[in-house]
Amino acid sequence: MTHFDAAAAAVQAALDAGARYADARVAHRRYESMTARNGEIEELSQDEDAGVGVRALVGGSWGFYAVPDLSTAAVRAAGAQAARIALAGSRVPGPSAGLIPAETAVASWASPCAADPLAVPLSDKGDLLVSATKLIRDAGADQAEGLYQIWDTSKWLVSSEGHRIDQRIRECGAGISATAIGDGETQRRSYPSYRGQYGTRGWELVDELDLLAHAGRIAEQARALLTAPPCPAGQTTLILGGEQLALQIHESVGHAIELDRILGWEAAFAGTSWLDLSRLGSLRYGSDLMNITIDPTIEGALGSFGYDDEGTPATARDAVREGRWVGVLAGRDSAAVAGLDYAGSVRADGWARLPMVRMTNVGLEPGPHTLEEIIDATADGVFMETNRSWSIDDKRLNFQFGCEIGYEVRNGRLGRMLRNPTYTGIGPLFWRSMDMLSGEITAWGTPNCGKGQPGQIGHTGHPAAPARFTDVRVGVRA
């Protein structure tokens, strides 16, 4: 039995058990990660999982059941069980909105990959991390860490509407960090970000990062931070590096525009959203420089795919256009409830989890400036880069973020290094204060976005560039 046959059998079993719609995803995933600490390999793990997850809609209730067994009997039992679970939901029923119409797709898609990351010799990958962490230690750090991660996922989707889609998505990335330990505190510097940069690409992404070239610098900066003056407290002009702006987008835009949150489906856990659907198309989210797209078609970005896990083809869409909120991340069921006519942002963390609304690539379009021009135009402010901590309220309004390093900006130049830089604000007020944006875009990858119950880890992409914000509160501390 092929994987398509297994998925089709599961779907048919769910229909036979009373479902009015069903889909099934067979998935096979290989994962490899290696960590090195202080010049030695700490852990190498190679994991493999495979199974089928079946989603059944009975009346207005969903049921989902997953098993790792792809035999005919097992997948048919899984389909029937998904329908039975859905039926139990009728004890506490909700509105029966169904799904928005979708064009049936029969297709195959694969992410681009020049150098298969699982085929690169382990000894080469290990040597890279060992060398990088040795260099970090030699340059003065107390702790050095290096990490790479690789995912190779194949999946086969069949739906009762006729979808039949297979995809292979290869993702990888790497990063290094240096920690200096002082009296009562630690300081960390990472490259290119803490736990690395990731994309839907092959090992060429890691080669391009050139970890060894940055090892000495981050060690020296971590050591220097221990004696740097603390970031002053007050209101000031804030310049953010692109990696930190990617995090800012993820937390204060990406999650806020998830339609399931807006509809209250995540109210008890991940939270809701400050956004109100009645203001979609009219709400002022940010300044005119703010153009945010939802775009899973960006080649090589971590949130890219050919089709989402409901079979909707990848399509670019505006989320914010010239500062105005115009789009959401949606699935076929949430779009039906909201009265919208588009979906395409539903994904699952493997075969054993229910597909749900997730970010794809949510990021900024390029601005007209460069980082150099932004600093040059700033008389008094603070520059911060590389995320260290992130916290935001359950409506995605009030945030406080910390960065690994900061610098004074005086009269168009970077000044003293600052330690423990933090900033805080309210999402739309912050975005409305963005008055300069660089065109130096990088599609940053976030491979650790948690959401849902049971918990799911999502992989998202965030094109971002350095930008400037005015009148921001910085230097919050205990």
Add this chain to the structure above:
Amino acid sequence: MSPELELASRVVELVRATAGPAAQAEVLVSHAVRALTRFANSAIHQNVADASTVVRLRLHLDGRTAAGSTTLTSADGLRGAVDRTIAAARLCPPDPGWPGLAPPQAPAGSGHWDSTTAHACPQDRAERVREFVDAARGLETAGFCRTLHWAAAVANSAGHEVHGRTSEAAMGAIARMDGADGVARLASGRLADIDGAALGALAAGKARAGADPVELPPGRYEVVLEPNAVADVLQNLSMYGFNGRAYAERCSFVEPGAEQFDRAVTLVDDALAPGCPGLPFDAEGTSKLPLVLVDAGVTEAVAYDRRWAGQTGAAPTGHAVGSPLGPLATNLRLAAVGPRAAQPDAGPGPDAGPAADPAAAPLLAGVERGLLVSDLWYTRVLDPKSLVVTGLTRNGVWLIEHGEVVRAVRNLRFTQSYPQAFGPGAVRAIGADAALLPDGWGTASWWSAPAVRLAAWNFTGGASG
């Protein structure tokens, strides 16, 4: 012999046959049936279950270490995992920090397991959701009810074999009214202990008492943290403080032998507490005995797996979790020692208000002016060594004056060192009634937390601006 132990032993034999007798192999087999019924807008909207078996192999061969896992338990699947892991070990750089395998040792217990919970059906969970929704009497509700059956075994080539099983049931949900949320959560080893109606009434009472909140200026306030808020503190102390890796790398505040906490604070990790979910061994097969981390304010111990125990010359404590996070205490109990509620067995009425939680109510009496905090949210560490954390309040904050709750307050952001908040002289009271609270991942982790009254908590801003 359990099916999991039979499978683990089979993989050990496969390694021995393939890589020779010198190979050190450790196999963890974990079979879990996880089921979760989720509701929002007072209706079940996500209703899921999965049943899976994961085989995890860790191998040390010729001084080199590799690990791998698979869900493919056919002969071919297991053979593939073994071959892949052996090949990886041969290609890896040397691992001088390899701590060796867990030696044969007596099991610490069998683990709490309840057949009814392990075999609960979707209707059982839906019924508790129905009860919660009904008890909220028209308020909007959202949350989950879950059950877990978890059977596991570890076998290694040093001759150690151990197996066990456990069950877990948990419910956590909110009731909402005019933008105010009230929360109730509970974990247990038995689904029969999960009373949806009682939890719904508690959450609804709190939501109703959250109406018309006022904004307070930031600053240091005396606080009464309810059990859900205390659970967040315990989780962060475990992750960043009592984590053997963080301690060995000097990134933790912990100093064994030092009086780092208030004398009212005693912290014990106890996976086998009566009636609680938990397996009697860790991911390496080391027995999980109760571990006193803090005794009357004095730091006594750190949680270790084999690798980090070896690095520091300590003995492993049974806290390997099989992840890069390092060894973790995941069944942590803050001893409940303080004043008991006047009527601890009386469940909350539907309009019982913010002090309805019997774990917190007795602690309000001495507070001249302070805040009652239900829950903490999105807490993140600014510096792991000082364990300065920022986050927000959630699901209810109230102003206390002259020992009584006087009105609801809008959510606040805080930036606070957790060890400092619980430091010597900082804890004014600890409640007598602890709640068993679930973790977010359904891994039989839990936090046993009473309410706590603290001298000060540093609020750094209002959530609205």
